[in-house]
Amino acid sequence: MKKFWAWGALAIGLLYFILPLMGMTNFSLKMRRGVYSLDAYAVVLGDPRFQETFTYSVVMALFTILFGVLLVVPTAYWVRLKLPALRPYIEFVTLLPLVIPAIVIVFGYIRLYNTSSWLPLTGSITGTNILLMFGYATLALPYMYRAVDTGLRSIDIATLTEAAQSLGAGWTTILFRIILPNVLVAVLSGAFLTFAIVIGEFTMAALLNRPAFGPYMQLLGANRAYEPAALAVIAFAITWGCLGLIQLVSRFQKGTQSPV
Amino acid sequence: MSFLTLSSIQKSFGPVQVVKDFNMSIEKGEFVSFLGPSGCGKTTVLRMIAGFETPSGGAIAIDGKSQMNLRPNQRNIGMVFQAYALFPNMNVAENVAFGLKVAGRPKAEIDARVKEMLGLIKLDHLADRYPYQMSGGQQQRVALARALAPKPQVLLLDEPLSALDAKIRVSLREEIRMIQQQLGITTVFVTHDQEEALSISDRIVVMNAGKADQIGTPAEIYNRPATRFVAGFVGTLNLIEAKVVDPAANRVSIGDQGVTLREPLGTVKAGDMVSLALRPEAGSIAPDAKGDTALSGAVVSTNFLGSVIRTRMKVGDSIISFDMFNSPGLVPPAVGETVTLRFTAGDLLVISD
Ligand SMILES: Nc1ncnc2c1ncn2[C@@H]1O[C@H](COP(=O)(O)OP(=O)(O)O)[C@@H](O)[C@H]1O
Ligand SMILES: [Mg+2]
Numbered sequence: 326m327k328k329f330w331a332w333g334a335l336a337i338g339l340l341y342f343i344l345p346l347m348g349m350t351n352f353s354l355k356m357r358r359g360v361y362s363l364d365a366y367a368v369v370l371g372d373p374r375f376q377e378t379f380t381y382s383v384v385m386a387l388f389t390i391l392f393g394v395l396l397v398v399p400t401a402y403w404v405r406l407k408l409p410a411l412r413p414y415i416e417f418v419t420l421l422p423l424v425i426p427a428i429v430i431v432f433g434y435i436r437l438y439n440t441s442s443w444l445p446l447t448g449s450i451t452g453t454n455i456l457l458m459f460g461y462a463t464l465a466l467p468y469m470y471r472a473v474d475t476g477l478r479s480i481d482i483a484t485l486t487e488a489a490q491s492l493g494a495g496w497t498t499i500l501f502r503i504i505l506p507n508v509l510v511a512v513l514s515g516a517f518l519t520f521a522i523v524i525g526e527f528t529m530a531a532l533l534n535r536p537a538f539g540p541y542m543q544l545l546g547a548n549r550a551y552e553p554a555a556l557a558v559i560a561f562a563i564t565w566g567c568l569g570l571i572q573l574v575s576r577f578q579k580g581t582q583s584p585v
Numbered sequence: 586m587s588f589l590t591l592s593s594i595q596k597s598f599g600p601v602q603v604v605k606d607f608n609m610s611i612e613k614g615e616f617v618s619f620l621g622p623s624g625c626g627k628t629t630v631l632r633m634i635a636g637f638e639t640p641s642g643g644a645i646a647i648d649g650k651s652q653m654n655l656r657p658n659q660r661n662i663g664m665v666f667q668a669y670a671l672f673p674n675m676n677v678a679e680n681v682a683f684g685l686k687v688a689g690r691p692k693a694e695i696d697a698r699v700k701e702m703l704g705l706i707k708l709d710h711l712a713d714r715y716p717y718q719m720s721g722g723q724q725q726r727v728a729l730a731r732a733l734a735p736k737p738q739v740l741l742l743d744e745p746l747s748a749l750d751a752k753i754r755v756s757l758r759e760e761i762r763m764i765q766q767q768l769g770i771t772t773v774f775v776t777h778d779q780e781e782a783l784s785i786s787d788r789i790v791v792m793n794a795g796k797a798d799q800i801g802t803p804a805e806i807y808n809r810p811a812t813r814f815v816a817g818f819v820g821t822l823n824l825i826e827a828k829v830v831d832p833a834a835n836r837v838s839i840g841d842q843g844v845t846l847r848e849p850l851g852t853v854k855a856g857d858m859v860s861l862a863l864r865p866e867a868g869s870i871a872p873d874a875k876g877d878t879a880l881s882g883a884v885v886s887t888n889f890l891g892s893v894i895r896t897r898m899k900v901g902d903s904i905i906s907f908d909m910f911n912s913p914g915l916v917p918p919a920v921g922e923t924v925t926l927r928f929t930a931g932d933l934l935v936i937s938d
Pocket of ligand 2: 624627628629744
């Protein structure tokens with residue numbers, strides 16, 4: 326009886342997630358009347374604005390990942406090594422983006438960095454891009470920090486640091502030759518999550534008026550019928566691809582697990 | 586002129602003084618062990634030499650050069666940790682090469698040195714292995730090679746054998762000693778295992794609650810413990826409480842049996858209590874011995890330890906244990922039986938405290 330309920334719950338859950346997905350996929354294939362076709366996909370992929378916005382978001386995602394790694398790895402490392410008492414507070418701060426809506430953050434940015442402020446980042450395209458990257462990094466922070474912190478827990482960073490120091494290494498060498506390589510799997514999972522977040526993000530990009538993939542999806546959805554469905558399926562595929570890559574790198578990690 | 590000098594080193598963590606006025610001069614090429622129970626401050630002293638802790642007072646110098654204002658990575662010191670601490674992302678050769686790479690040595694020199702080091706620890710065939718693919722003993726040998734590769738002035742080892750099984754512990758300590766002598770490197774070895782310290786050191790520092798109780802060669806430490814603590818910690822020395830009978834004649838009584846010591850008793854008067862030490866291997870059973878250099882008592886227990894049989898007997902308020910070499914014909918005394926132990930007057934040492 327227990328088993329029946331368990332299977333029942335699973336079935337309902339699957340229906341809840343899969344039915345809309347199937348419906349959407351089905352719909353996206355019906356652009357040509359009466360037959361299944363990939364016309365909607367062809368239209369979407371052939372749209373120069375799709376190519377532009379998608380490229381923009383991919384580049385932004387890469388910069389966000391780079392910035393996030395350079396921010397989070399040294400911070401998490403230093404906190405674990407020298408300020409372990411501060412860990413709960415740091416963890417709390419990194420979780421804040423989950424409870425503060427993106428729209429609040431972006432309005433804060435616009436107020437602080439508008440053209441008449443002391444640092445008018447929104448006054449130039451590069452400045453706005455940088456601001457958007459900071460915003461993305463903030464949104465990704467909870468995931469990135471957790472991933473890296475968990476990765477650091479699996480190695481004895483205090484002893485490894487001292488071993489490296491006694492061999493003459495300075496902080497940069499320790500970070501890039503010892504710490505980063507040993508949490509690479511964790512960093513990669515954080516990176517793929519960041520990628521998925523940036524590709525789908527709408528609020529910040531829209532309000533900062535940057536040509537990102539999220540606002541493009543919204544625009545297309547408001548004006549077309551079949552293409553948005555195709556686009557949604559593509560976005561889904563990207564996200565799931567990222568999750569699959571996380572699984573893959575965790576499975577193929579080598580040498581990072583010491584038995585001690 | 587000694588090579589590594591620690592002068593009046595002190596260290597406090599908050600209100601707790603962990604190292605108190607620690608003095609030590611180590612000669613070039615010498616192998617010195619810090620021996621003491623857990624928590625007595627051995628690691629803290631070692632970490633101050635390496636630069637990981639800053640002394641609250643005192644001075645550290647290597648080859649006449651003060652180390653006080655040098656960061657750990659500016660000191661020329663090799664360190665081996667109990668937990669091996671090999672870099673998990675690097676294979677054996679890369680681990681050994683790390684210090685040389687950091688120092689910016691040319692590639693040809695690094696390759697040659699790595700090869701030499703792997704030959705020294707006899708692990709040439711495992712150069713491509715990663716740490717997680719090796720046993721503890723192999724990892725610790727790699728850690729030793731990694732520490733030695735940049736030719737440090739001083740090698741520090743913090744209980745490097747504690748995590749290994751008994752057999753490997755013995756063979757690796759001999760290997761460490763051999764490599765140390767071969768290279769002539771000044772070495773400080775921390776351990777809580779007295780047998781380990783006795784077997785491989787030139788000199789031993791017995792540490793007790795943050796200070797050095799006694800510094801001496803293994804034989805001096807074992808045969809002539811300076812304090813009750815050293816006597817109790819090193820070896821399985823018997824500590825016997827005795828009452829002074831005649832200070833001028835060096836006569837004391839243990840329980841109701843009188844003995845005469847060879848050593849002067851010092852400034853005591855009749856009726857005072859003194860502590861004596863007797864090594865378990867010093868005496869032998871002699872049924873008809875009597876007088877000044879024999880003690881009789883009832884057997885409390887006998888333990889078969891392989892090459893020796895250890896018997897404990899009660900004399901007065903003290904328990905005295907003594908060892909007999911095992912031989913096929915030997916019948917150990919039964920519990921409750923009265924036996925007489927004969928020794929020479931010089932075997933009974935006076936512990937000053
Ligand atoms: N960083 C530290 N902070 C506070 N107390 C410490 C610290 N390091 C060591 N101690 C204390 O100092 C004493 C000596 O420690 P340690 O040098 O590690 O002893 P040993 O190596 O002889 O076992 C212990 O009581 C330990 O708790
Ligand atoms: Mg210790």
